[in-house]
Amino acid sequence: MTEPAPSRIDDACDSANRRVHVITYGCQMNVYDSRRIVQVLGAQGWVETGDPAMADLVLVNSCSVRDRPEQKILGTLSRLLPLKEAHPGVRFGVCGCVAQQHGQALLDKVPYIDLVFGPDRIADLPAILAATEDGRRESRTTLDAPSDYSFLDVDPSVEPGPTAFLTIMKGCDRFCAYCIVPYVRGRQVSKAADRVLAEVQSLVAGGVREVTLLGQNVNAYGKDRPGEPDFPSLLSRIAAVPGLDRLRFVTSHPADADDRMLDSFGALPVLAESLHLPVQSGSDTVLARMRRGYTAAQYLERLARVRRACPDIALSTDFIVGFPGETDAEFDATLRLVETARFDSMFSFKYSPRPGTLAARTIDDVPEALKAQRLARLQAVQDRITIQRMARYLGREEEVLIEGPSRDTRSGGRGKAILEMQGRTRTNLTVNLPADIPIREARGRLARVRIDEVLVHSLRGTVLAWEAA
Ligand code: SAH
Ligand code: SF4
Ligand code: F3S
Secondary structure, three states, rough: OOOOOOOOOOHOEEEOEEEEEEEEEEOOOHHHHHHHHHHHHHOOEEEEEOOOOHOEEEEEOOOOOOOOHHHHHHHHHHHHHHHHHHHOOEEEEEEHHHHHHHOOOHHOOOOOOOOOOOHHHHHHHHHHHOOOOOOOEEEOOOOOOHHHHOOOOOOOOOOOEEEEEEEEEEEOOOOOOOOOOHHHHHEEEEEOOOOOOHHEEEEEEEOEEOOOEEEEOHHHHHHHHHOOOOOOHHHHHHOOOOOEEEEEEOOHHHHOHHHHHHHHHHHOOOOOOOEEOOEOOOHHHOOOHHOOOOOOHHHHHHHHHHHHOOOOEEEEEEEEEEEOOOOOHHHHHHHHHHHHHHOOOEEEEEEOOOOOOOHHHOOOOOOOHHHHHHHOOOOOOOHHHHHHHHHHHHOOEEEEEEEEHHHHHHHHOOOOOOEEEEOOOOOOEEEEEEEEOHHHHHHOEEEEEEEEEEOOEEEEEEEEEEEEO
């Protein structure tokens, strides 16, 4: 089935402002970067539009971590191509990790892409736009050396609601054998702690109540900055910021998740009770080939430690199945780890060779059908455990931070009353609930909610009490 070609409604456009539409794939880093893109363009008088048909600039912020990322971008842009054909002034750009990986080659290969820029070049966007004003094309993908890298400031006014991401470091030094991230994001650079604190304060002053700190390996925060606090110390300092209700972070690497970090969950009330700790495999031999730097037993000991500090914590993880050479016995070790660990939720992926990585030098020898079969088996085991873990919420009272209208009713169309709102528990579960007050008043407030129904990955509840306005 082909999608209808989008059409442009020029008369609805305010000619004073040019409009950008950003499509974001990949991890939270990219979500964060897309906000910075909107921020940099906003300073030049651009406004964001949710409708590509209204845009003068369409940007795809891309991810190259697995599968066929280029296909995804080209599929997205080619569907929007009629817009560009009808209005030749409209520009298409690719940024993010695929842009960094392929650079000029994307321009050479795809005639309808006008600009390409890497994650370190967001601040150059005004210059790139000036250079591509008259039909010329441009690619900028230099990754800054750690000593030259400067983070863009967070502007709370572009944050969409009561929750915000905050990048505290960029890049990654771990070089796990399968992973392209260190190549497309460069070496680790930590943001100065004082600056992180000032940004958290400014987000809170701007109305944000929950901050999620971002980094590919937040536990290594500060290791590239002698004299700066390490990650557990940074958490303690942020915990002291008045007005911050919830603090989260992603992603943690188990080998760098030390006791102080894990114990913080028992010591810092602001730290919300959820931890994503990617394990990737339950087999020690696969973990060694992946260069992860821990064994399954060490990983399980980390989980036990954090559960001692915070018994109700929700734990999630990532797995890769079908890593080169993965035998049935090695995969069985993964199934055993899932049974033992009893995660609340899991993301699992079929191994996908990434050019330039260590693992890509080894033949991708697990057949696709076997990868698919292992993925399905793994997910079936976790699905059963997820149901068991979710059951504990029934009848419980939870603190829920209301984020806005619920997904089911959000697209109800003009004039249709939105009756359902959505928020999150401290354990990061989505709760849908009837709106007993107007949603614009509820947004950004905490409510005590009774959980009436447990669904597969979300909850339904009723407000028992609102915090004082
Ligand atoms: N920095 C994070 C993860 C970044 S990528 C960490 O260290 O955990 C997110 C997830 O994608 C990884 O945890 C891994 O499970 C998956 N992934 C990364 N590279 C992959 C590859 N080549 N094939 C399949 N899955 C991959
Ligand atoms: Fe990739 Fe490993 Fe770094 Fe995570 S820690 S981004 S998986 S290299
Ligand atoms: Fe993807 Fe880049 Fe993030 S490769 S996972 S968008 S760092």
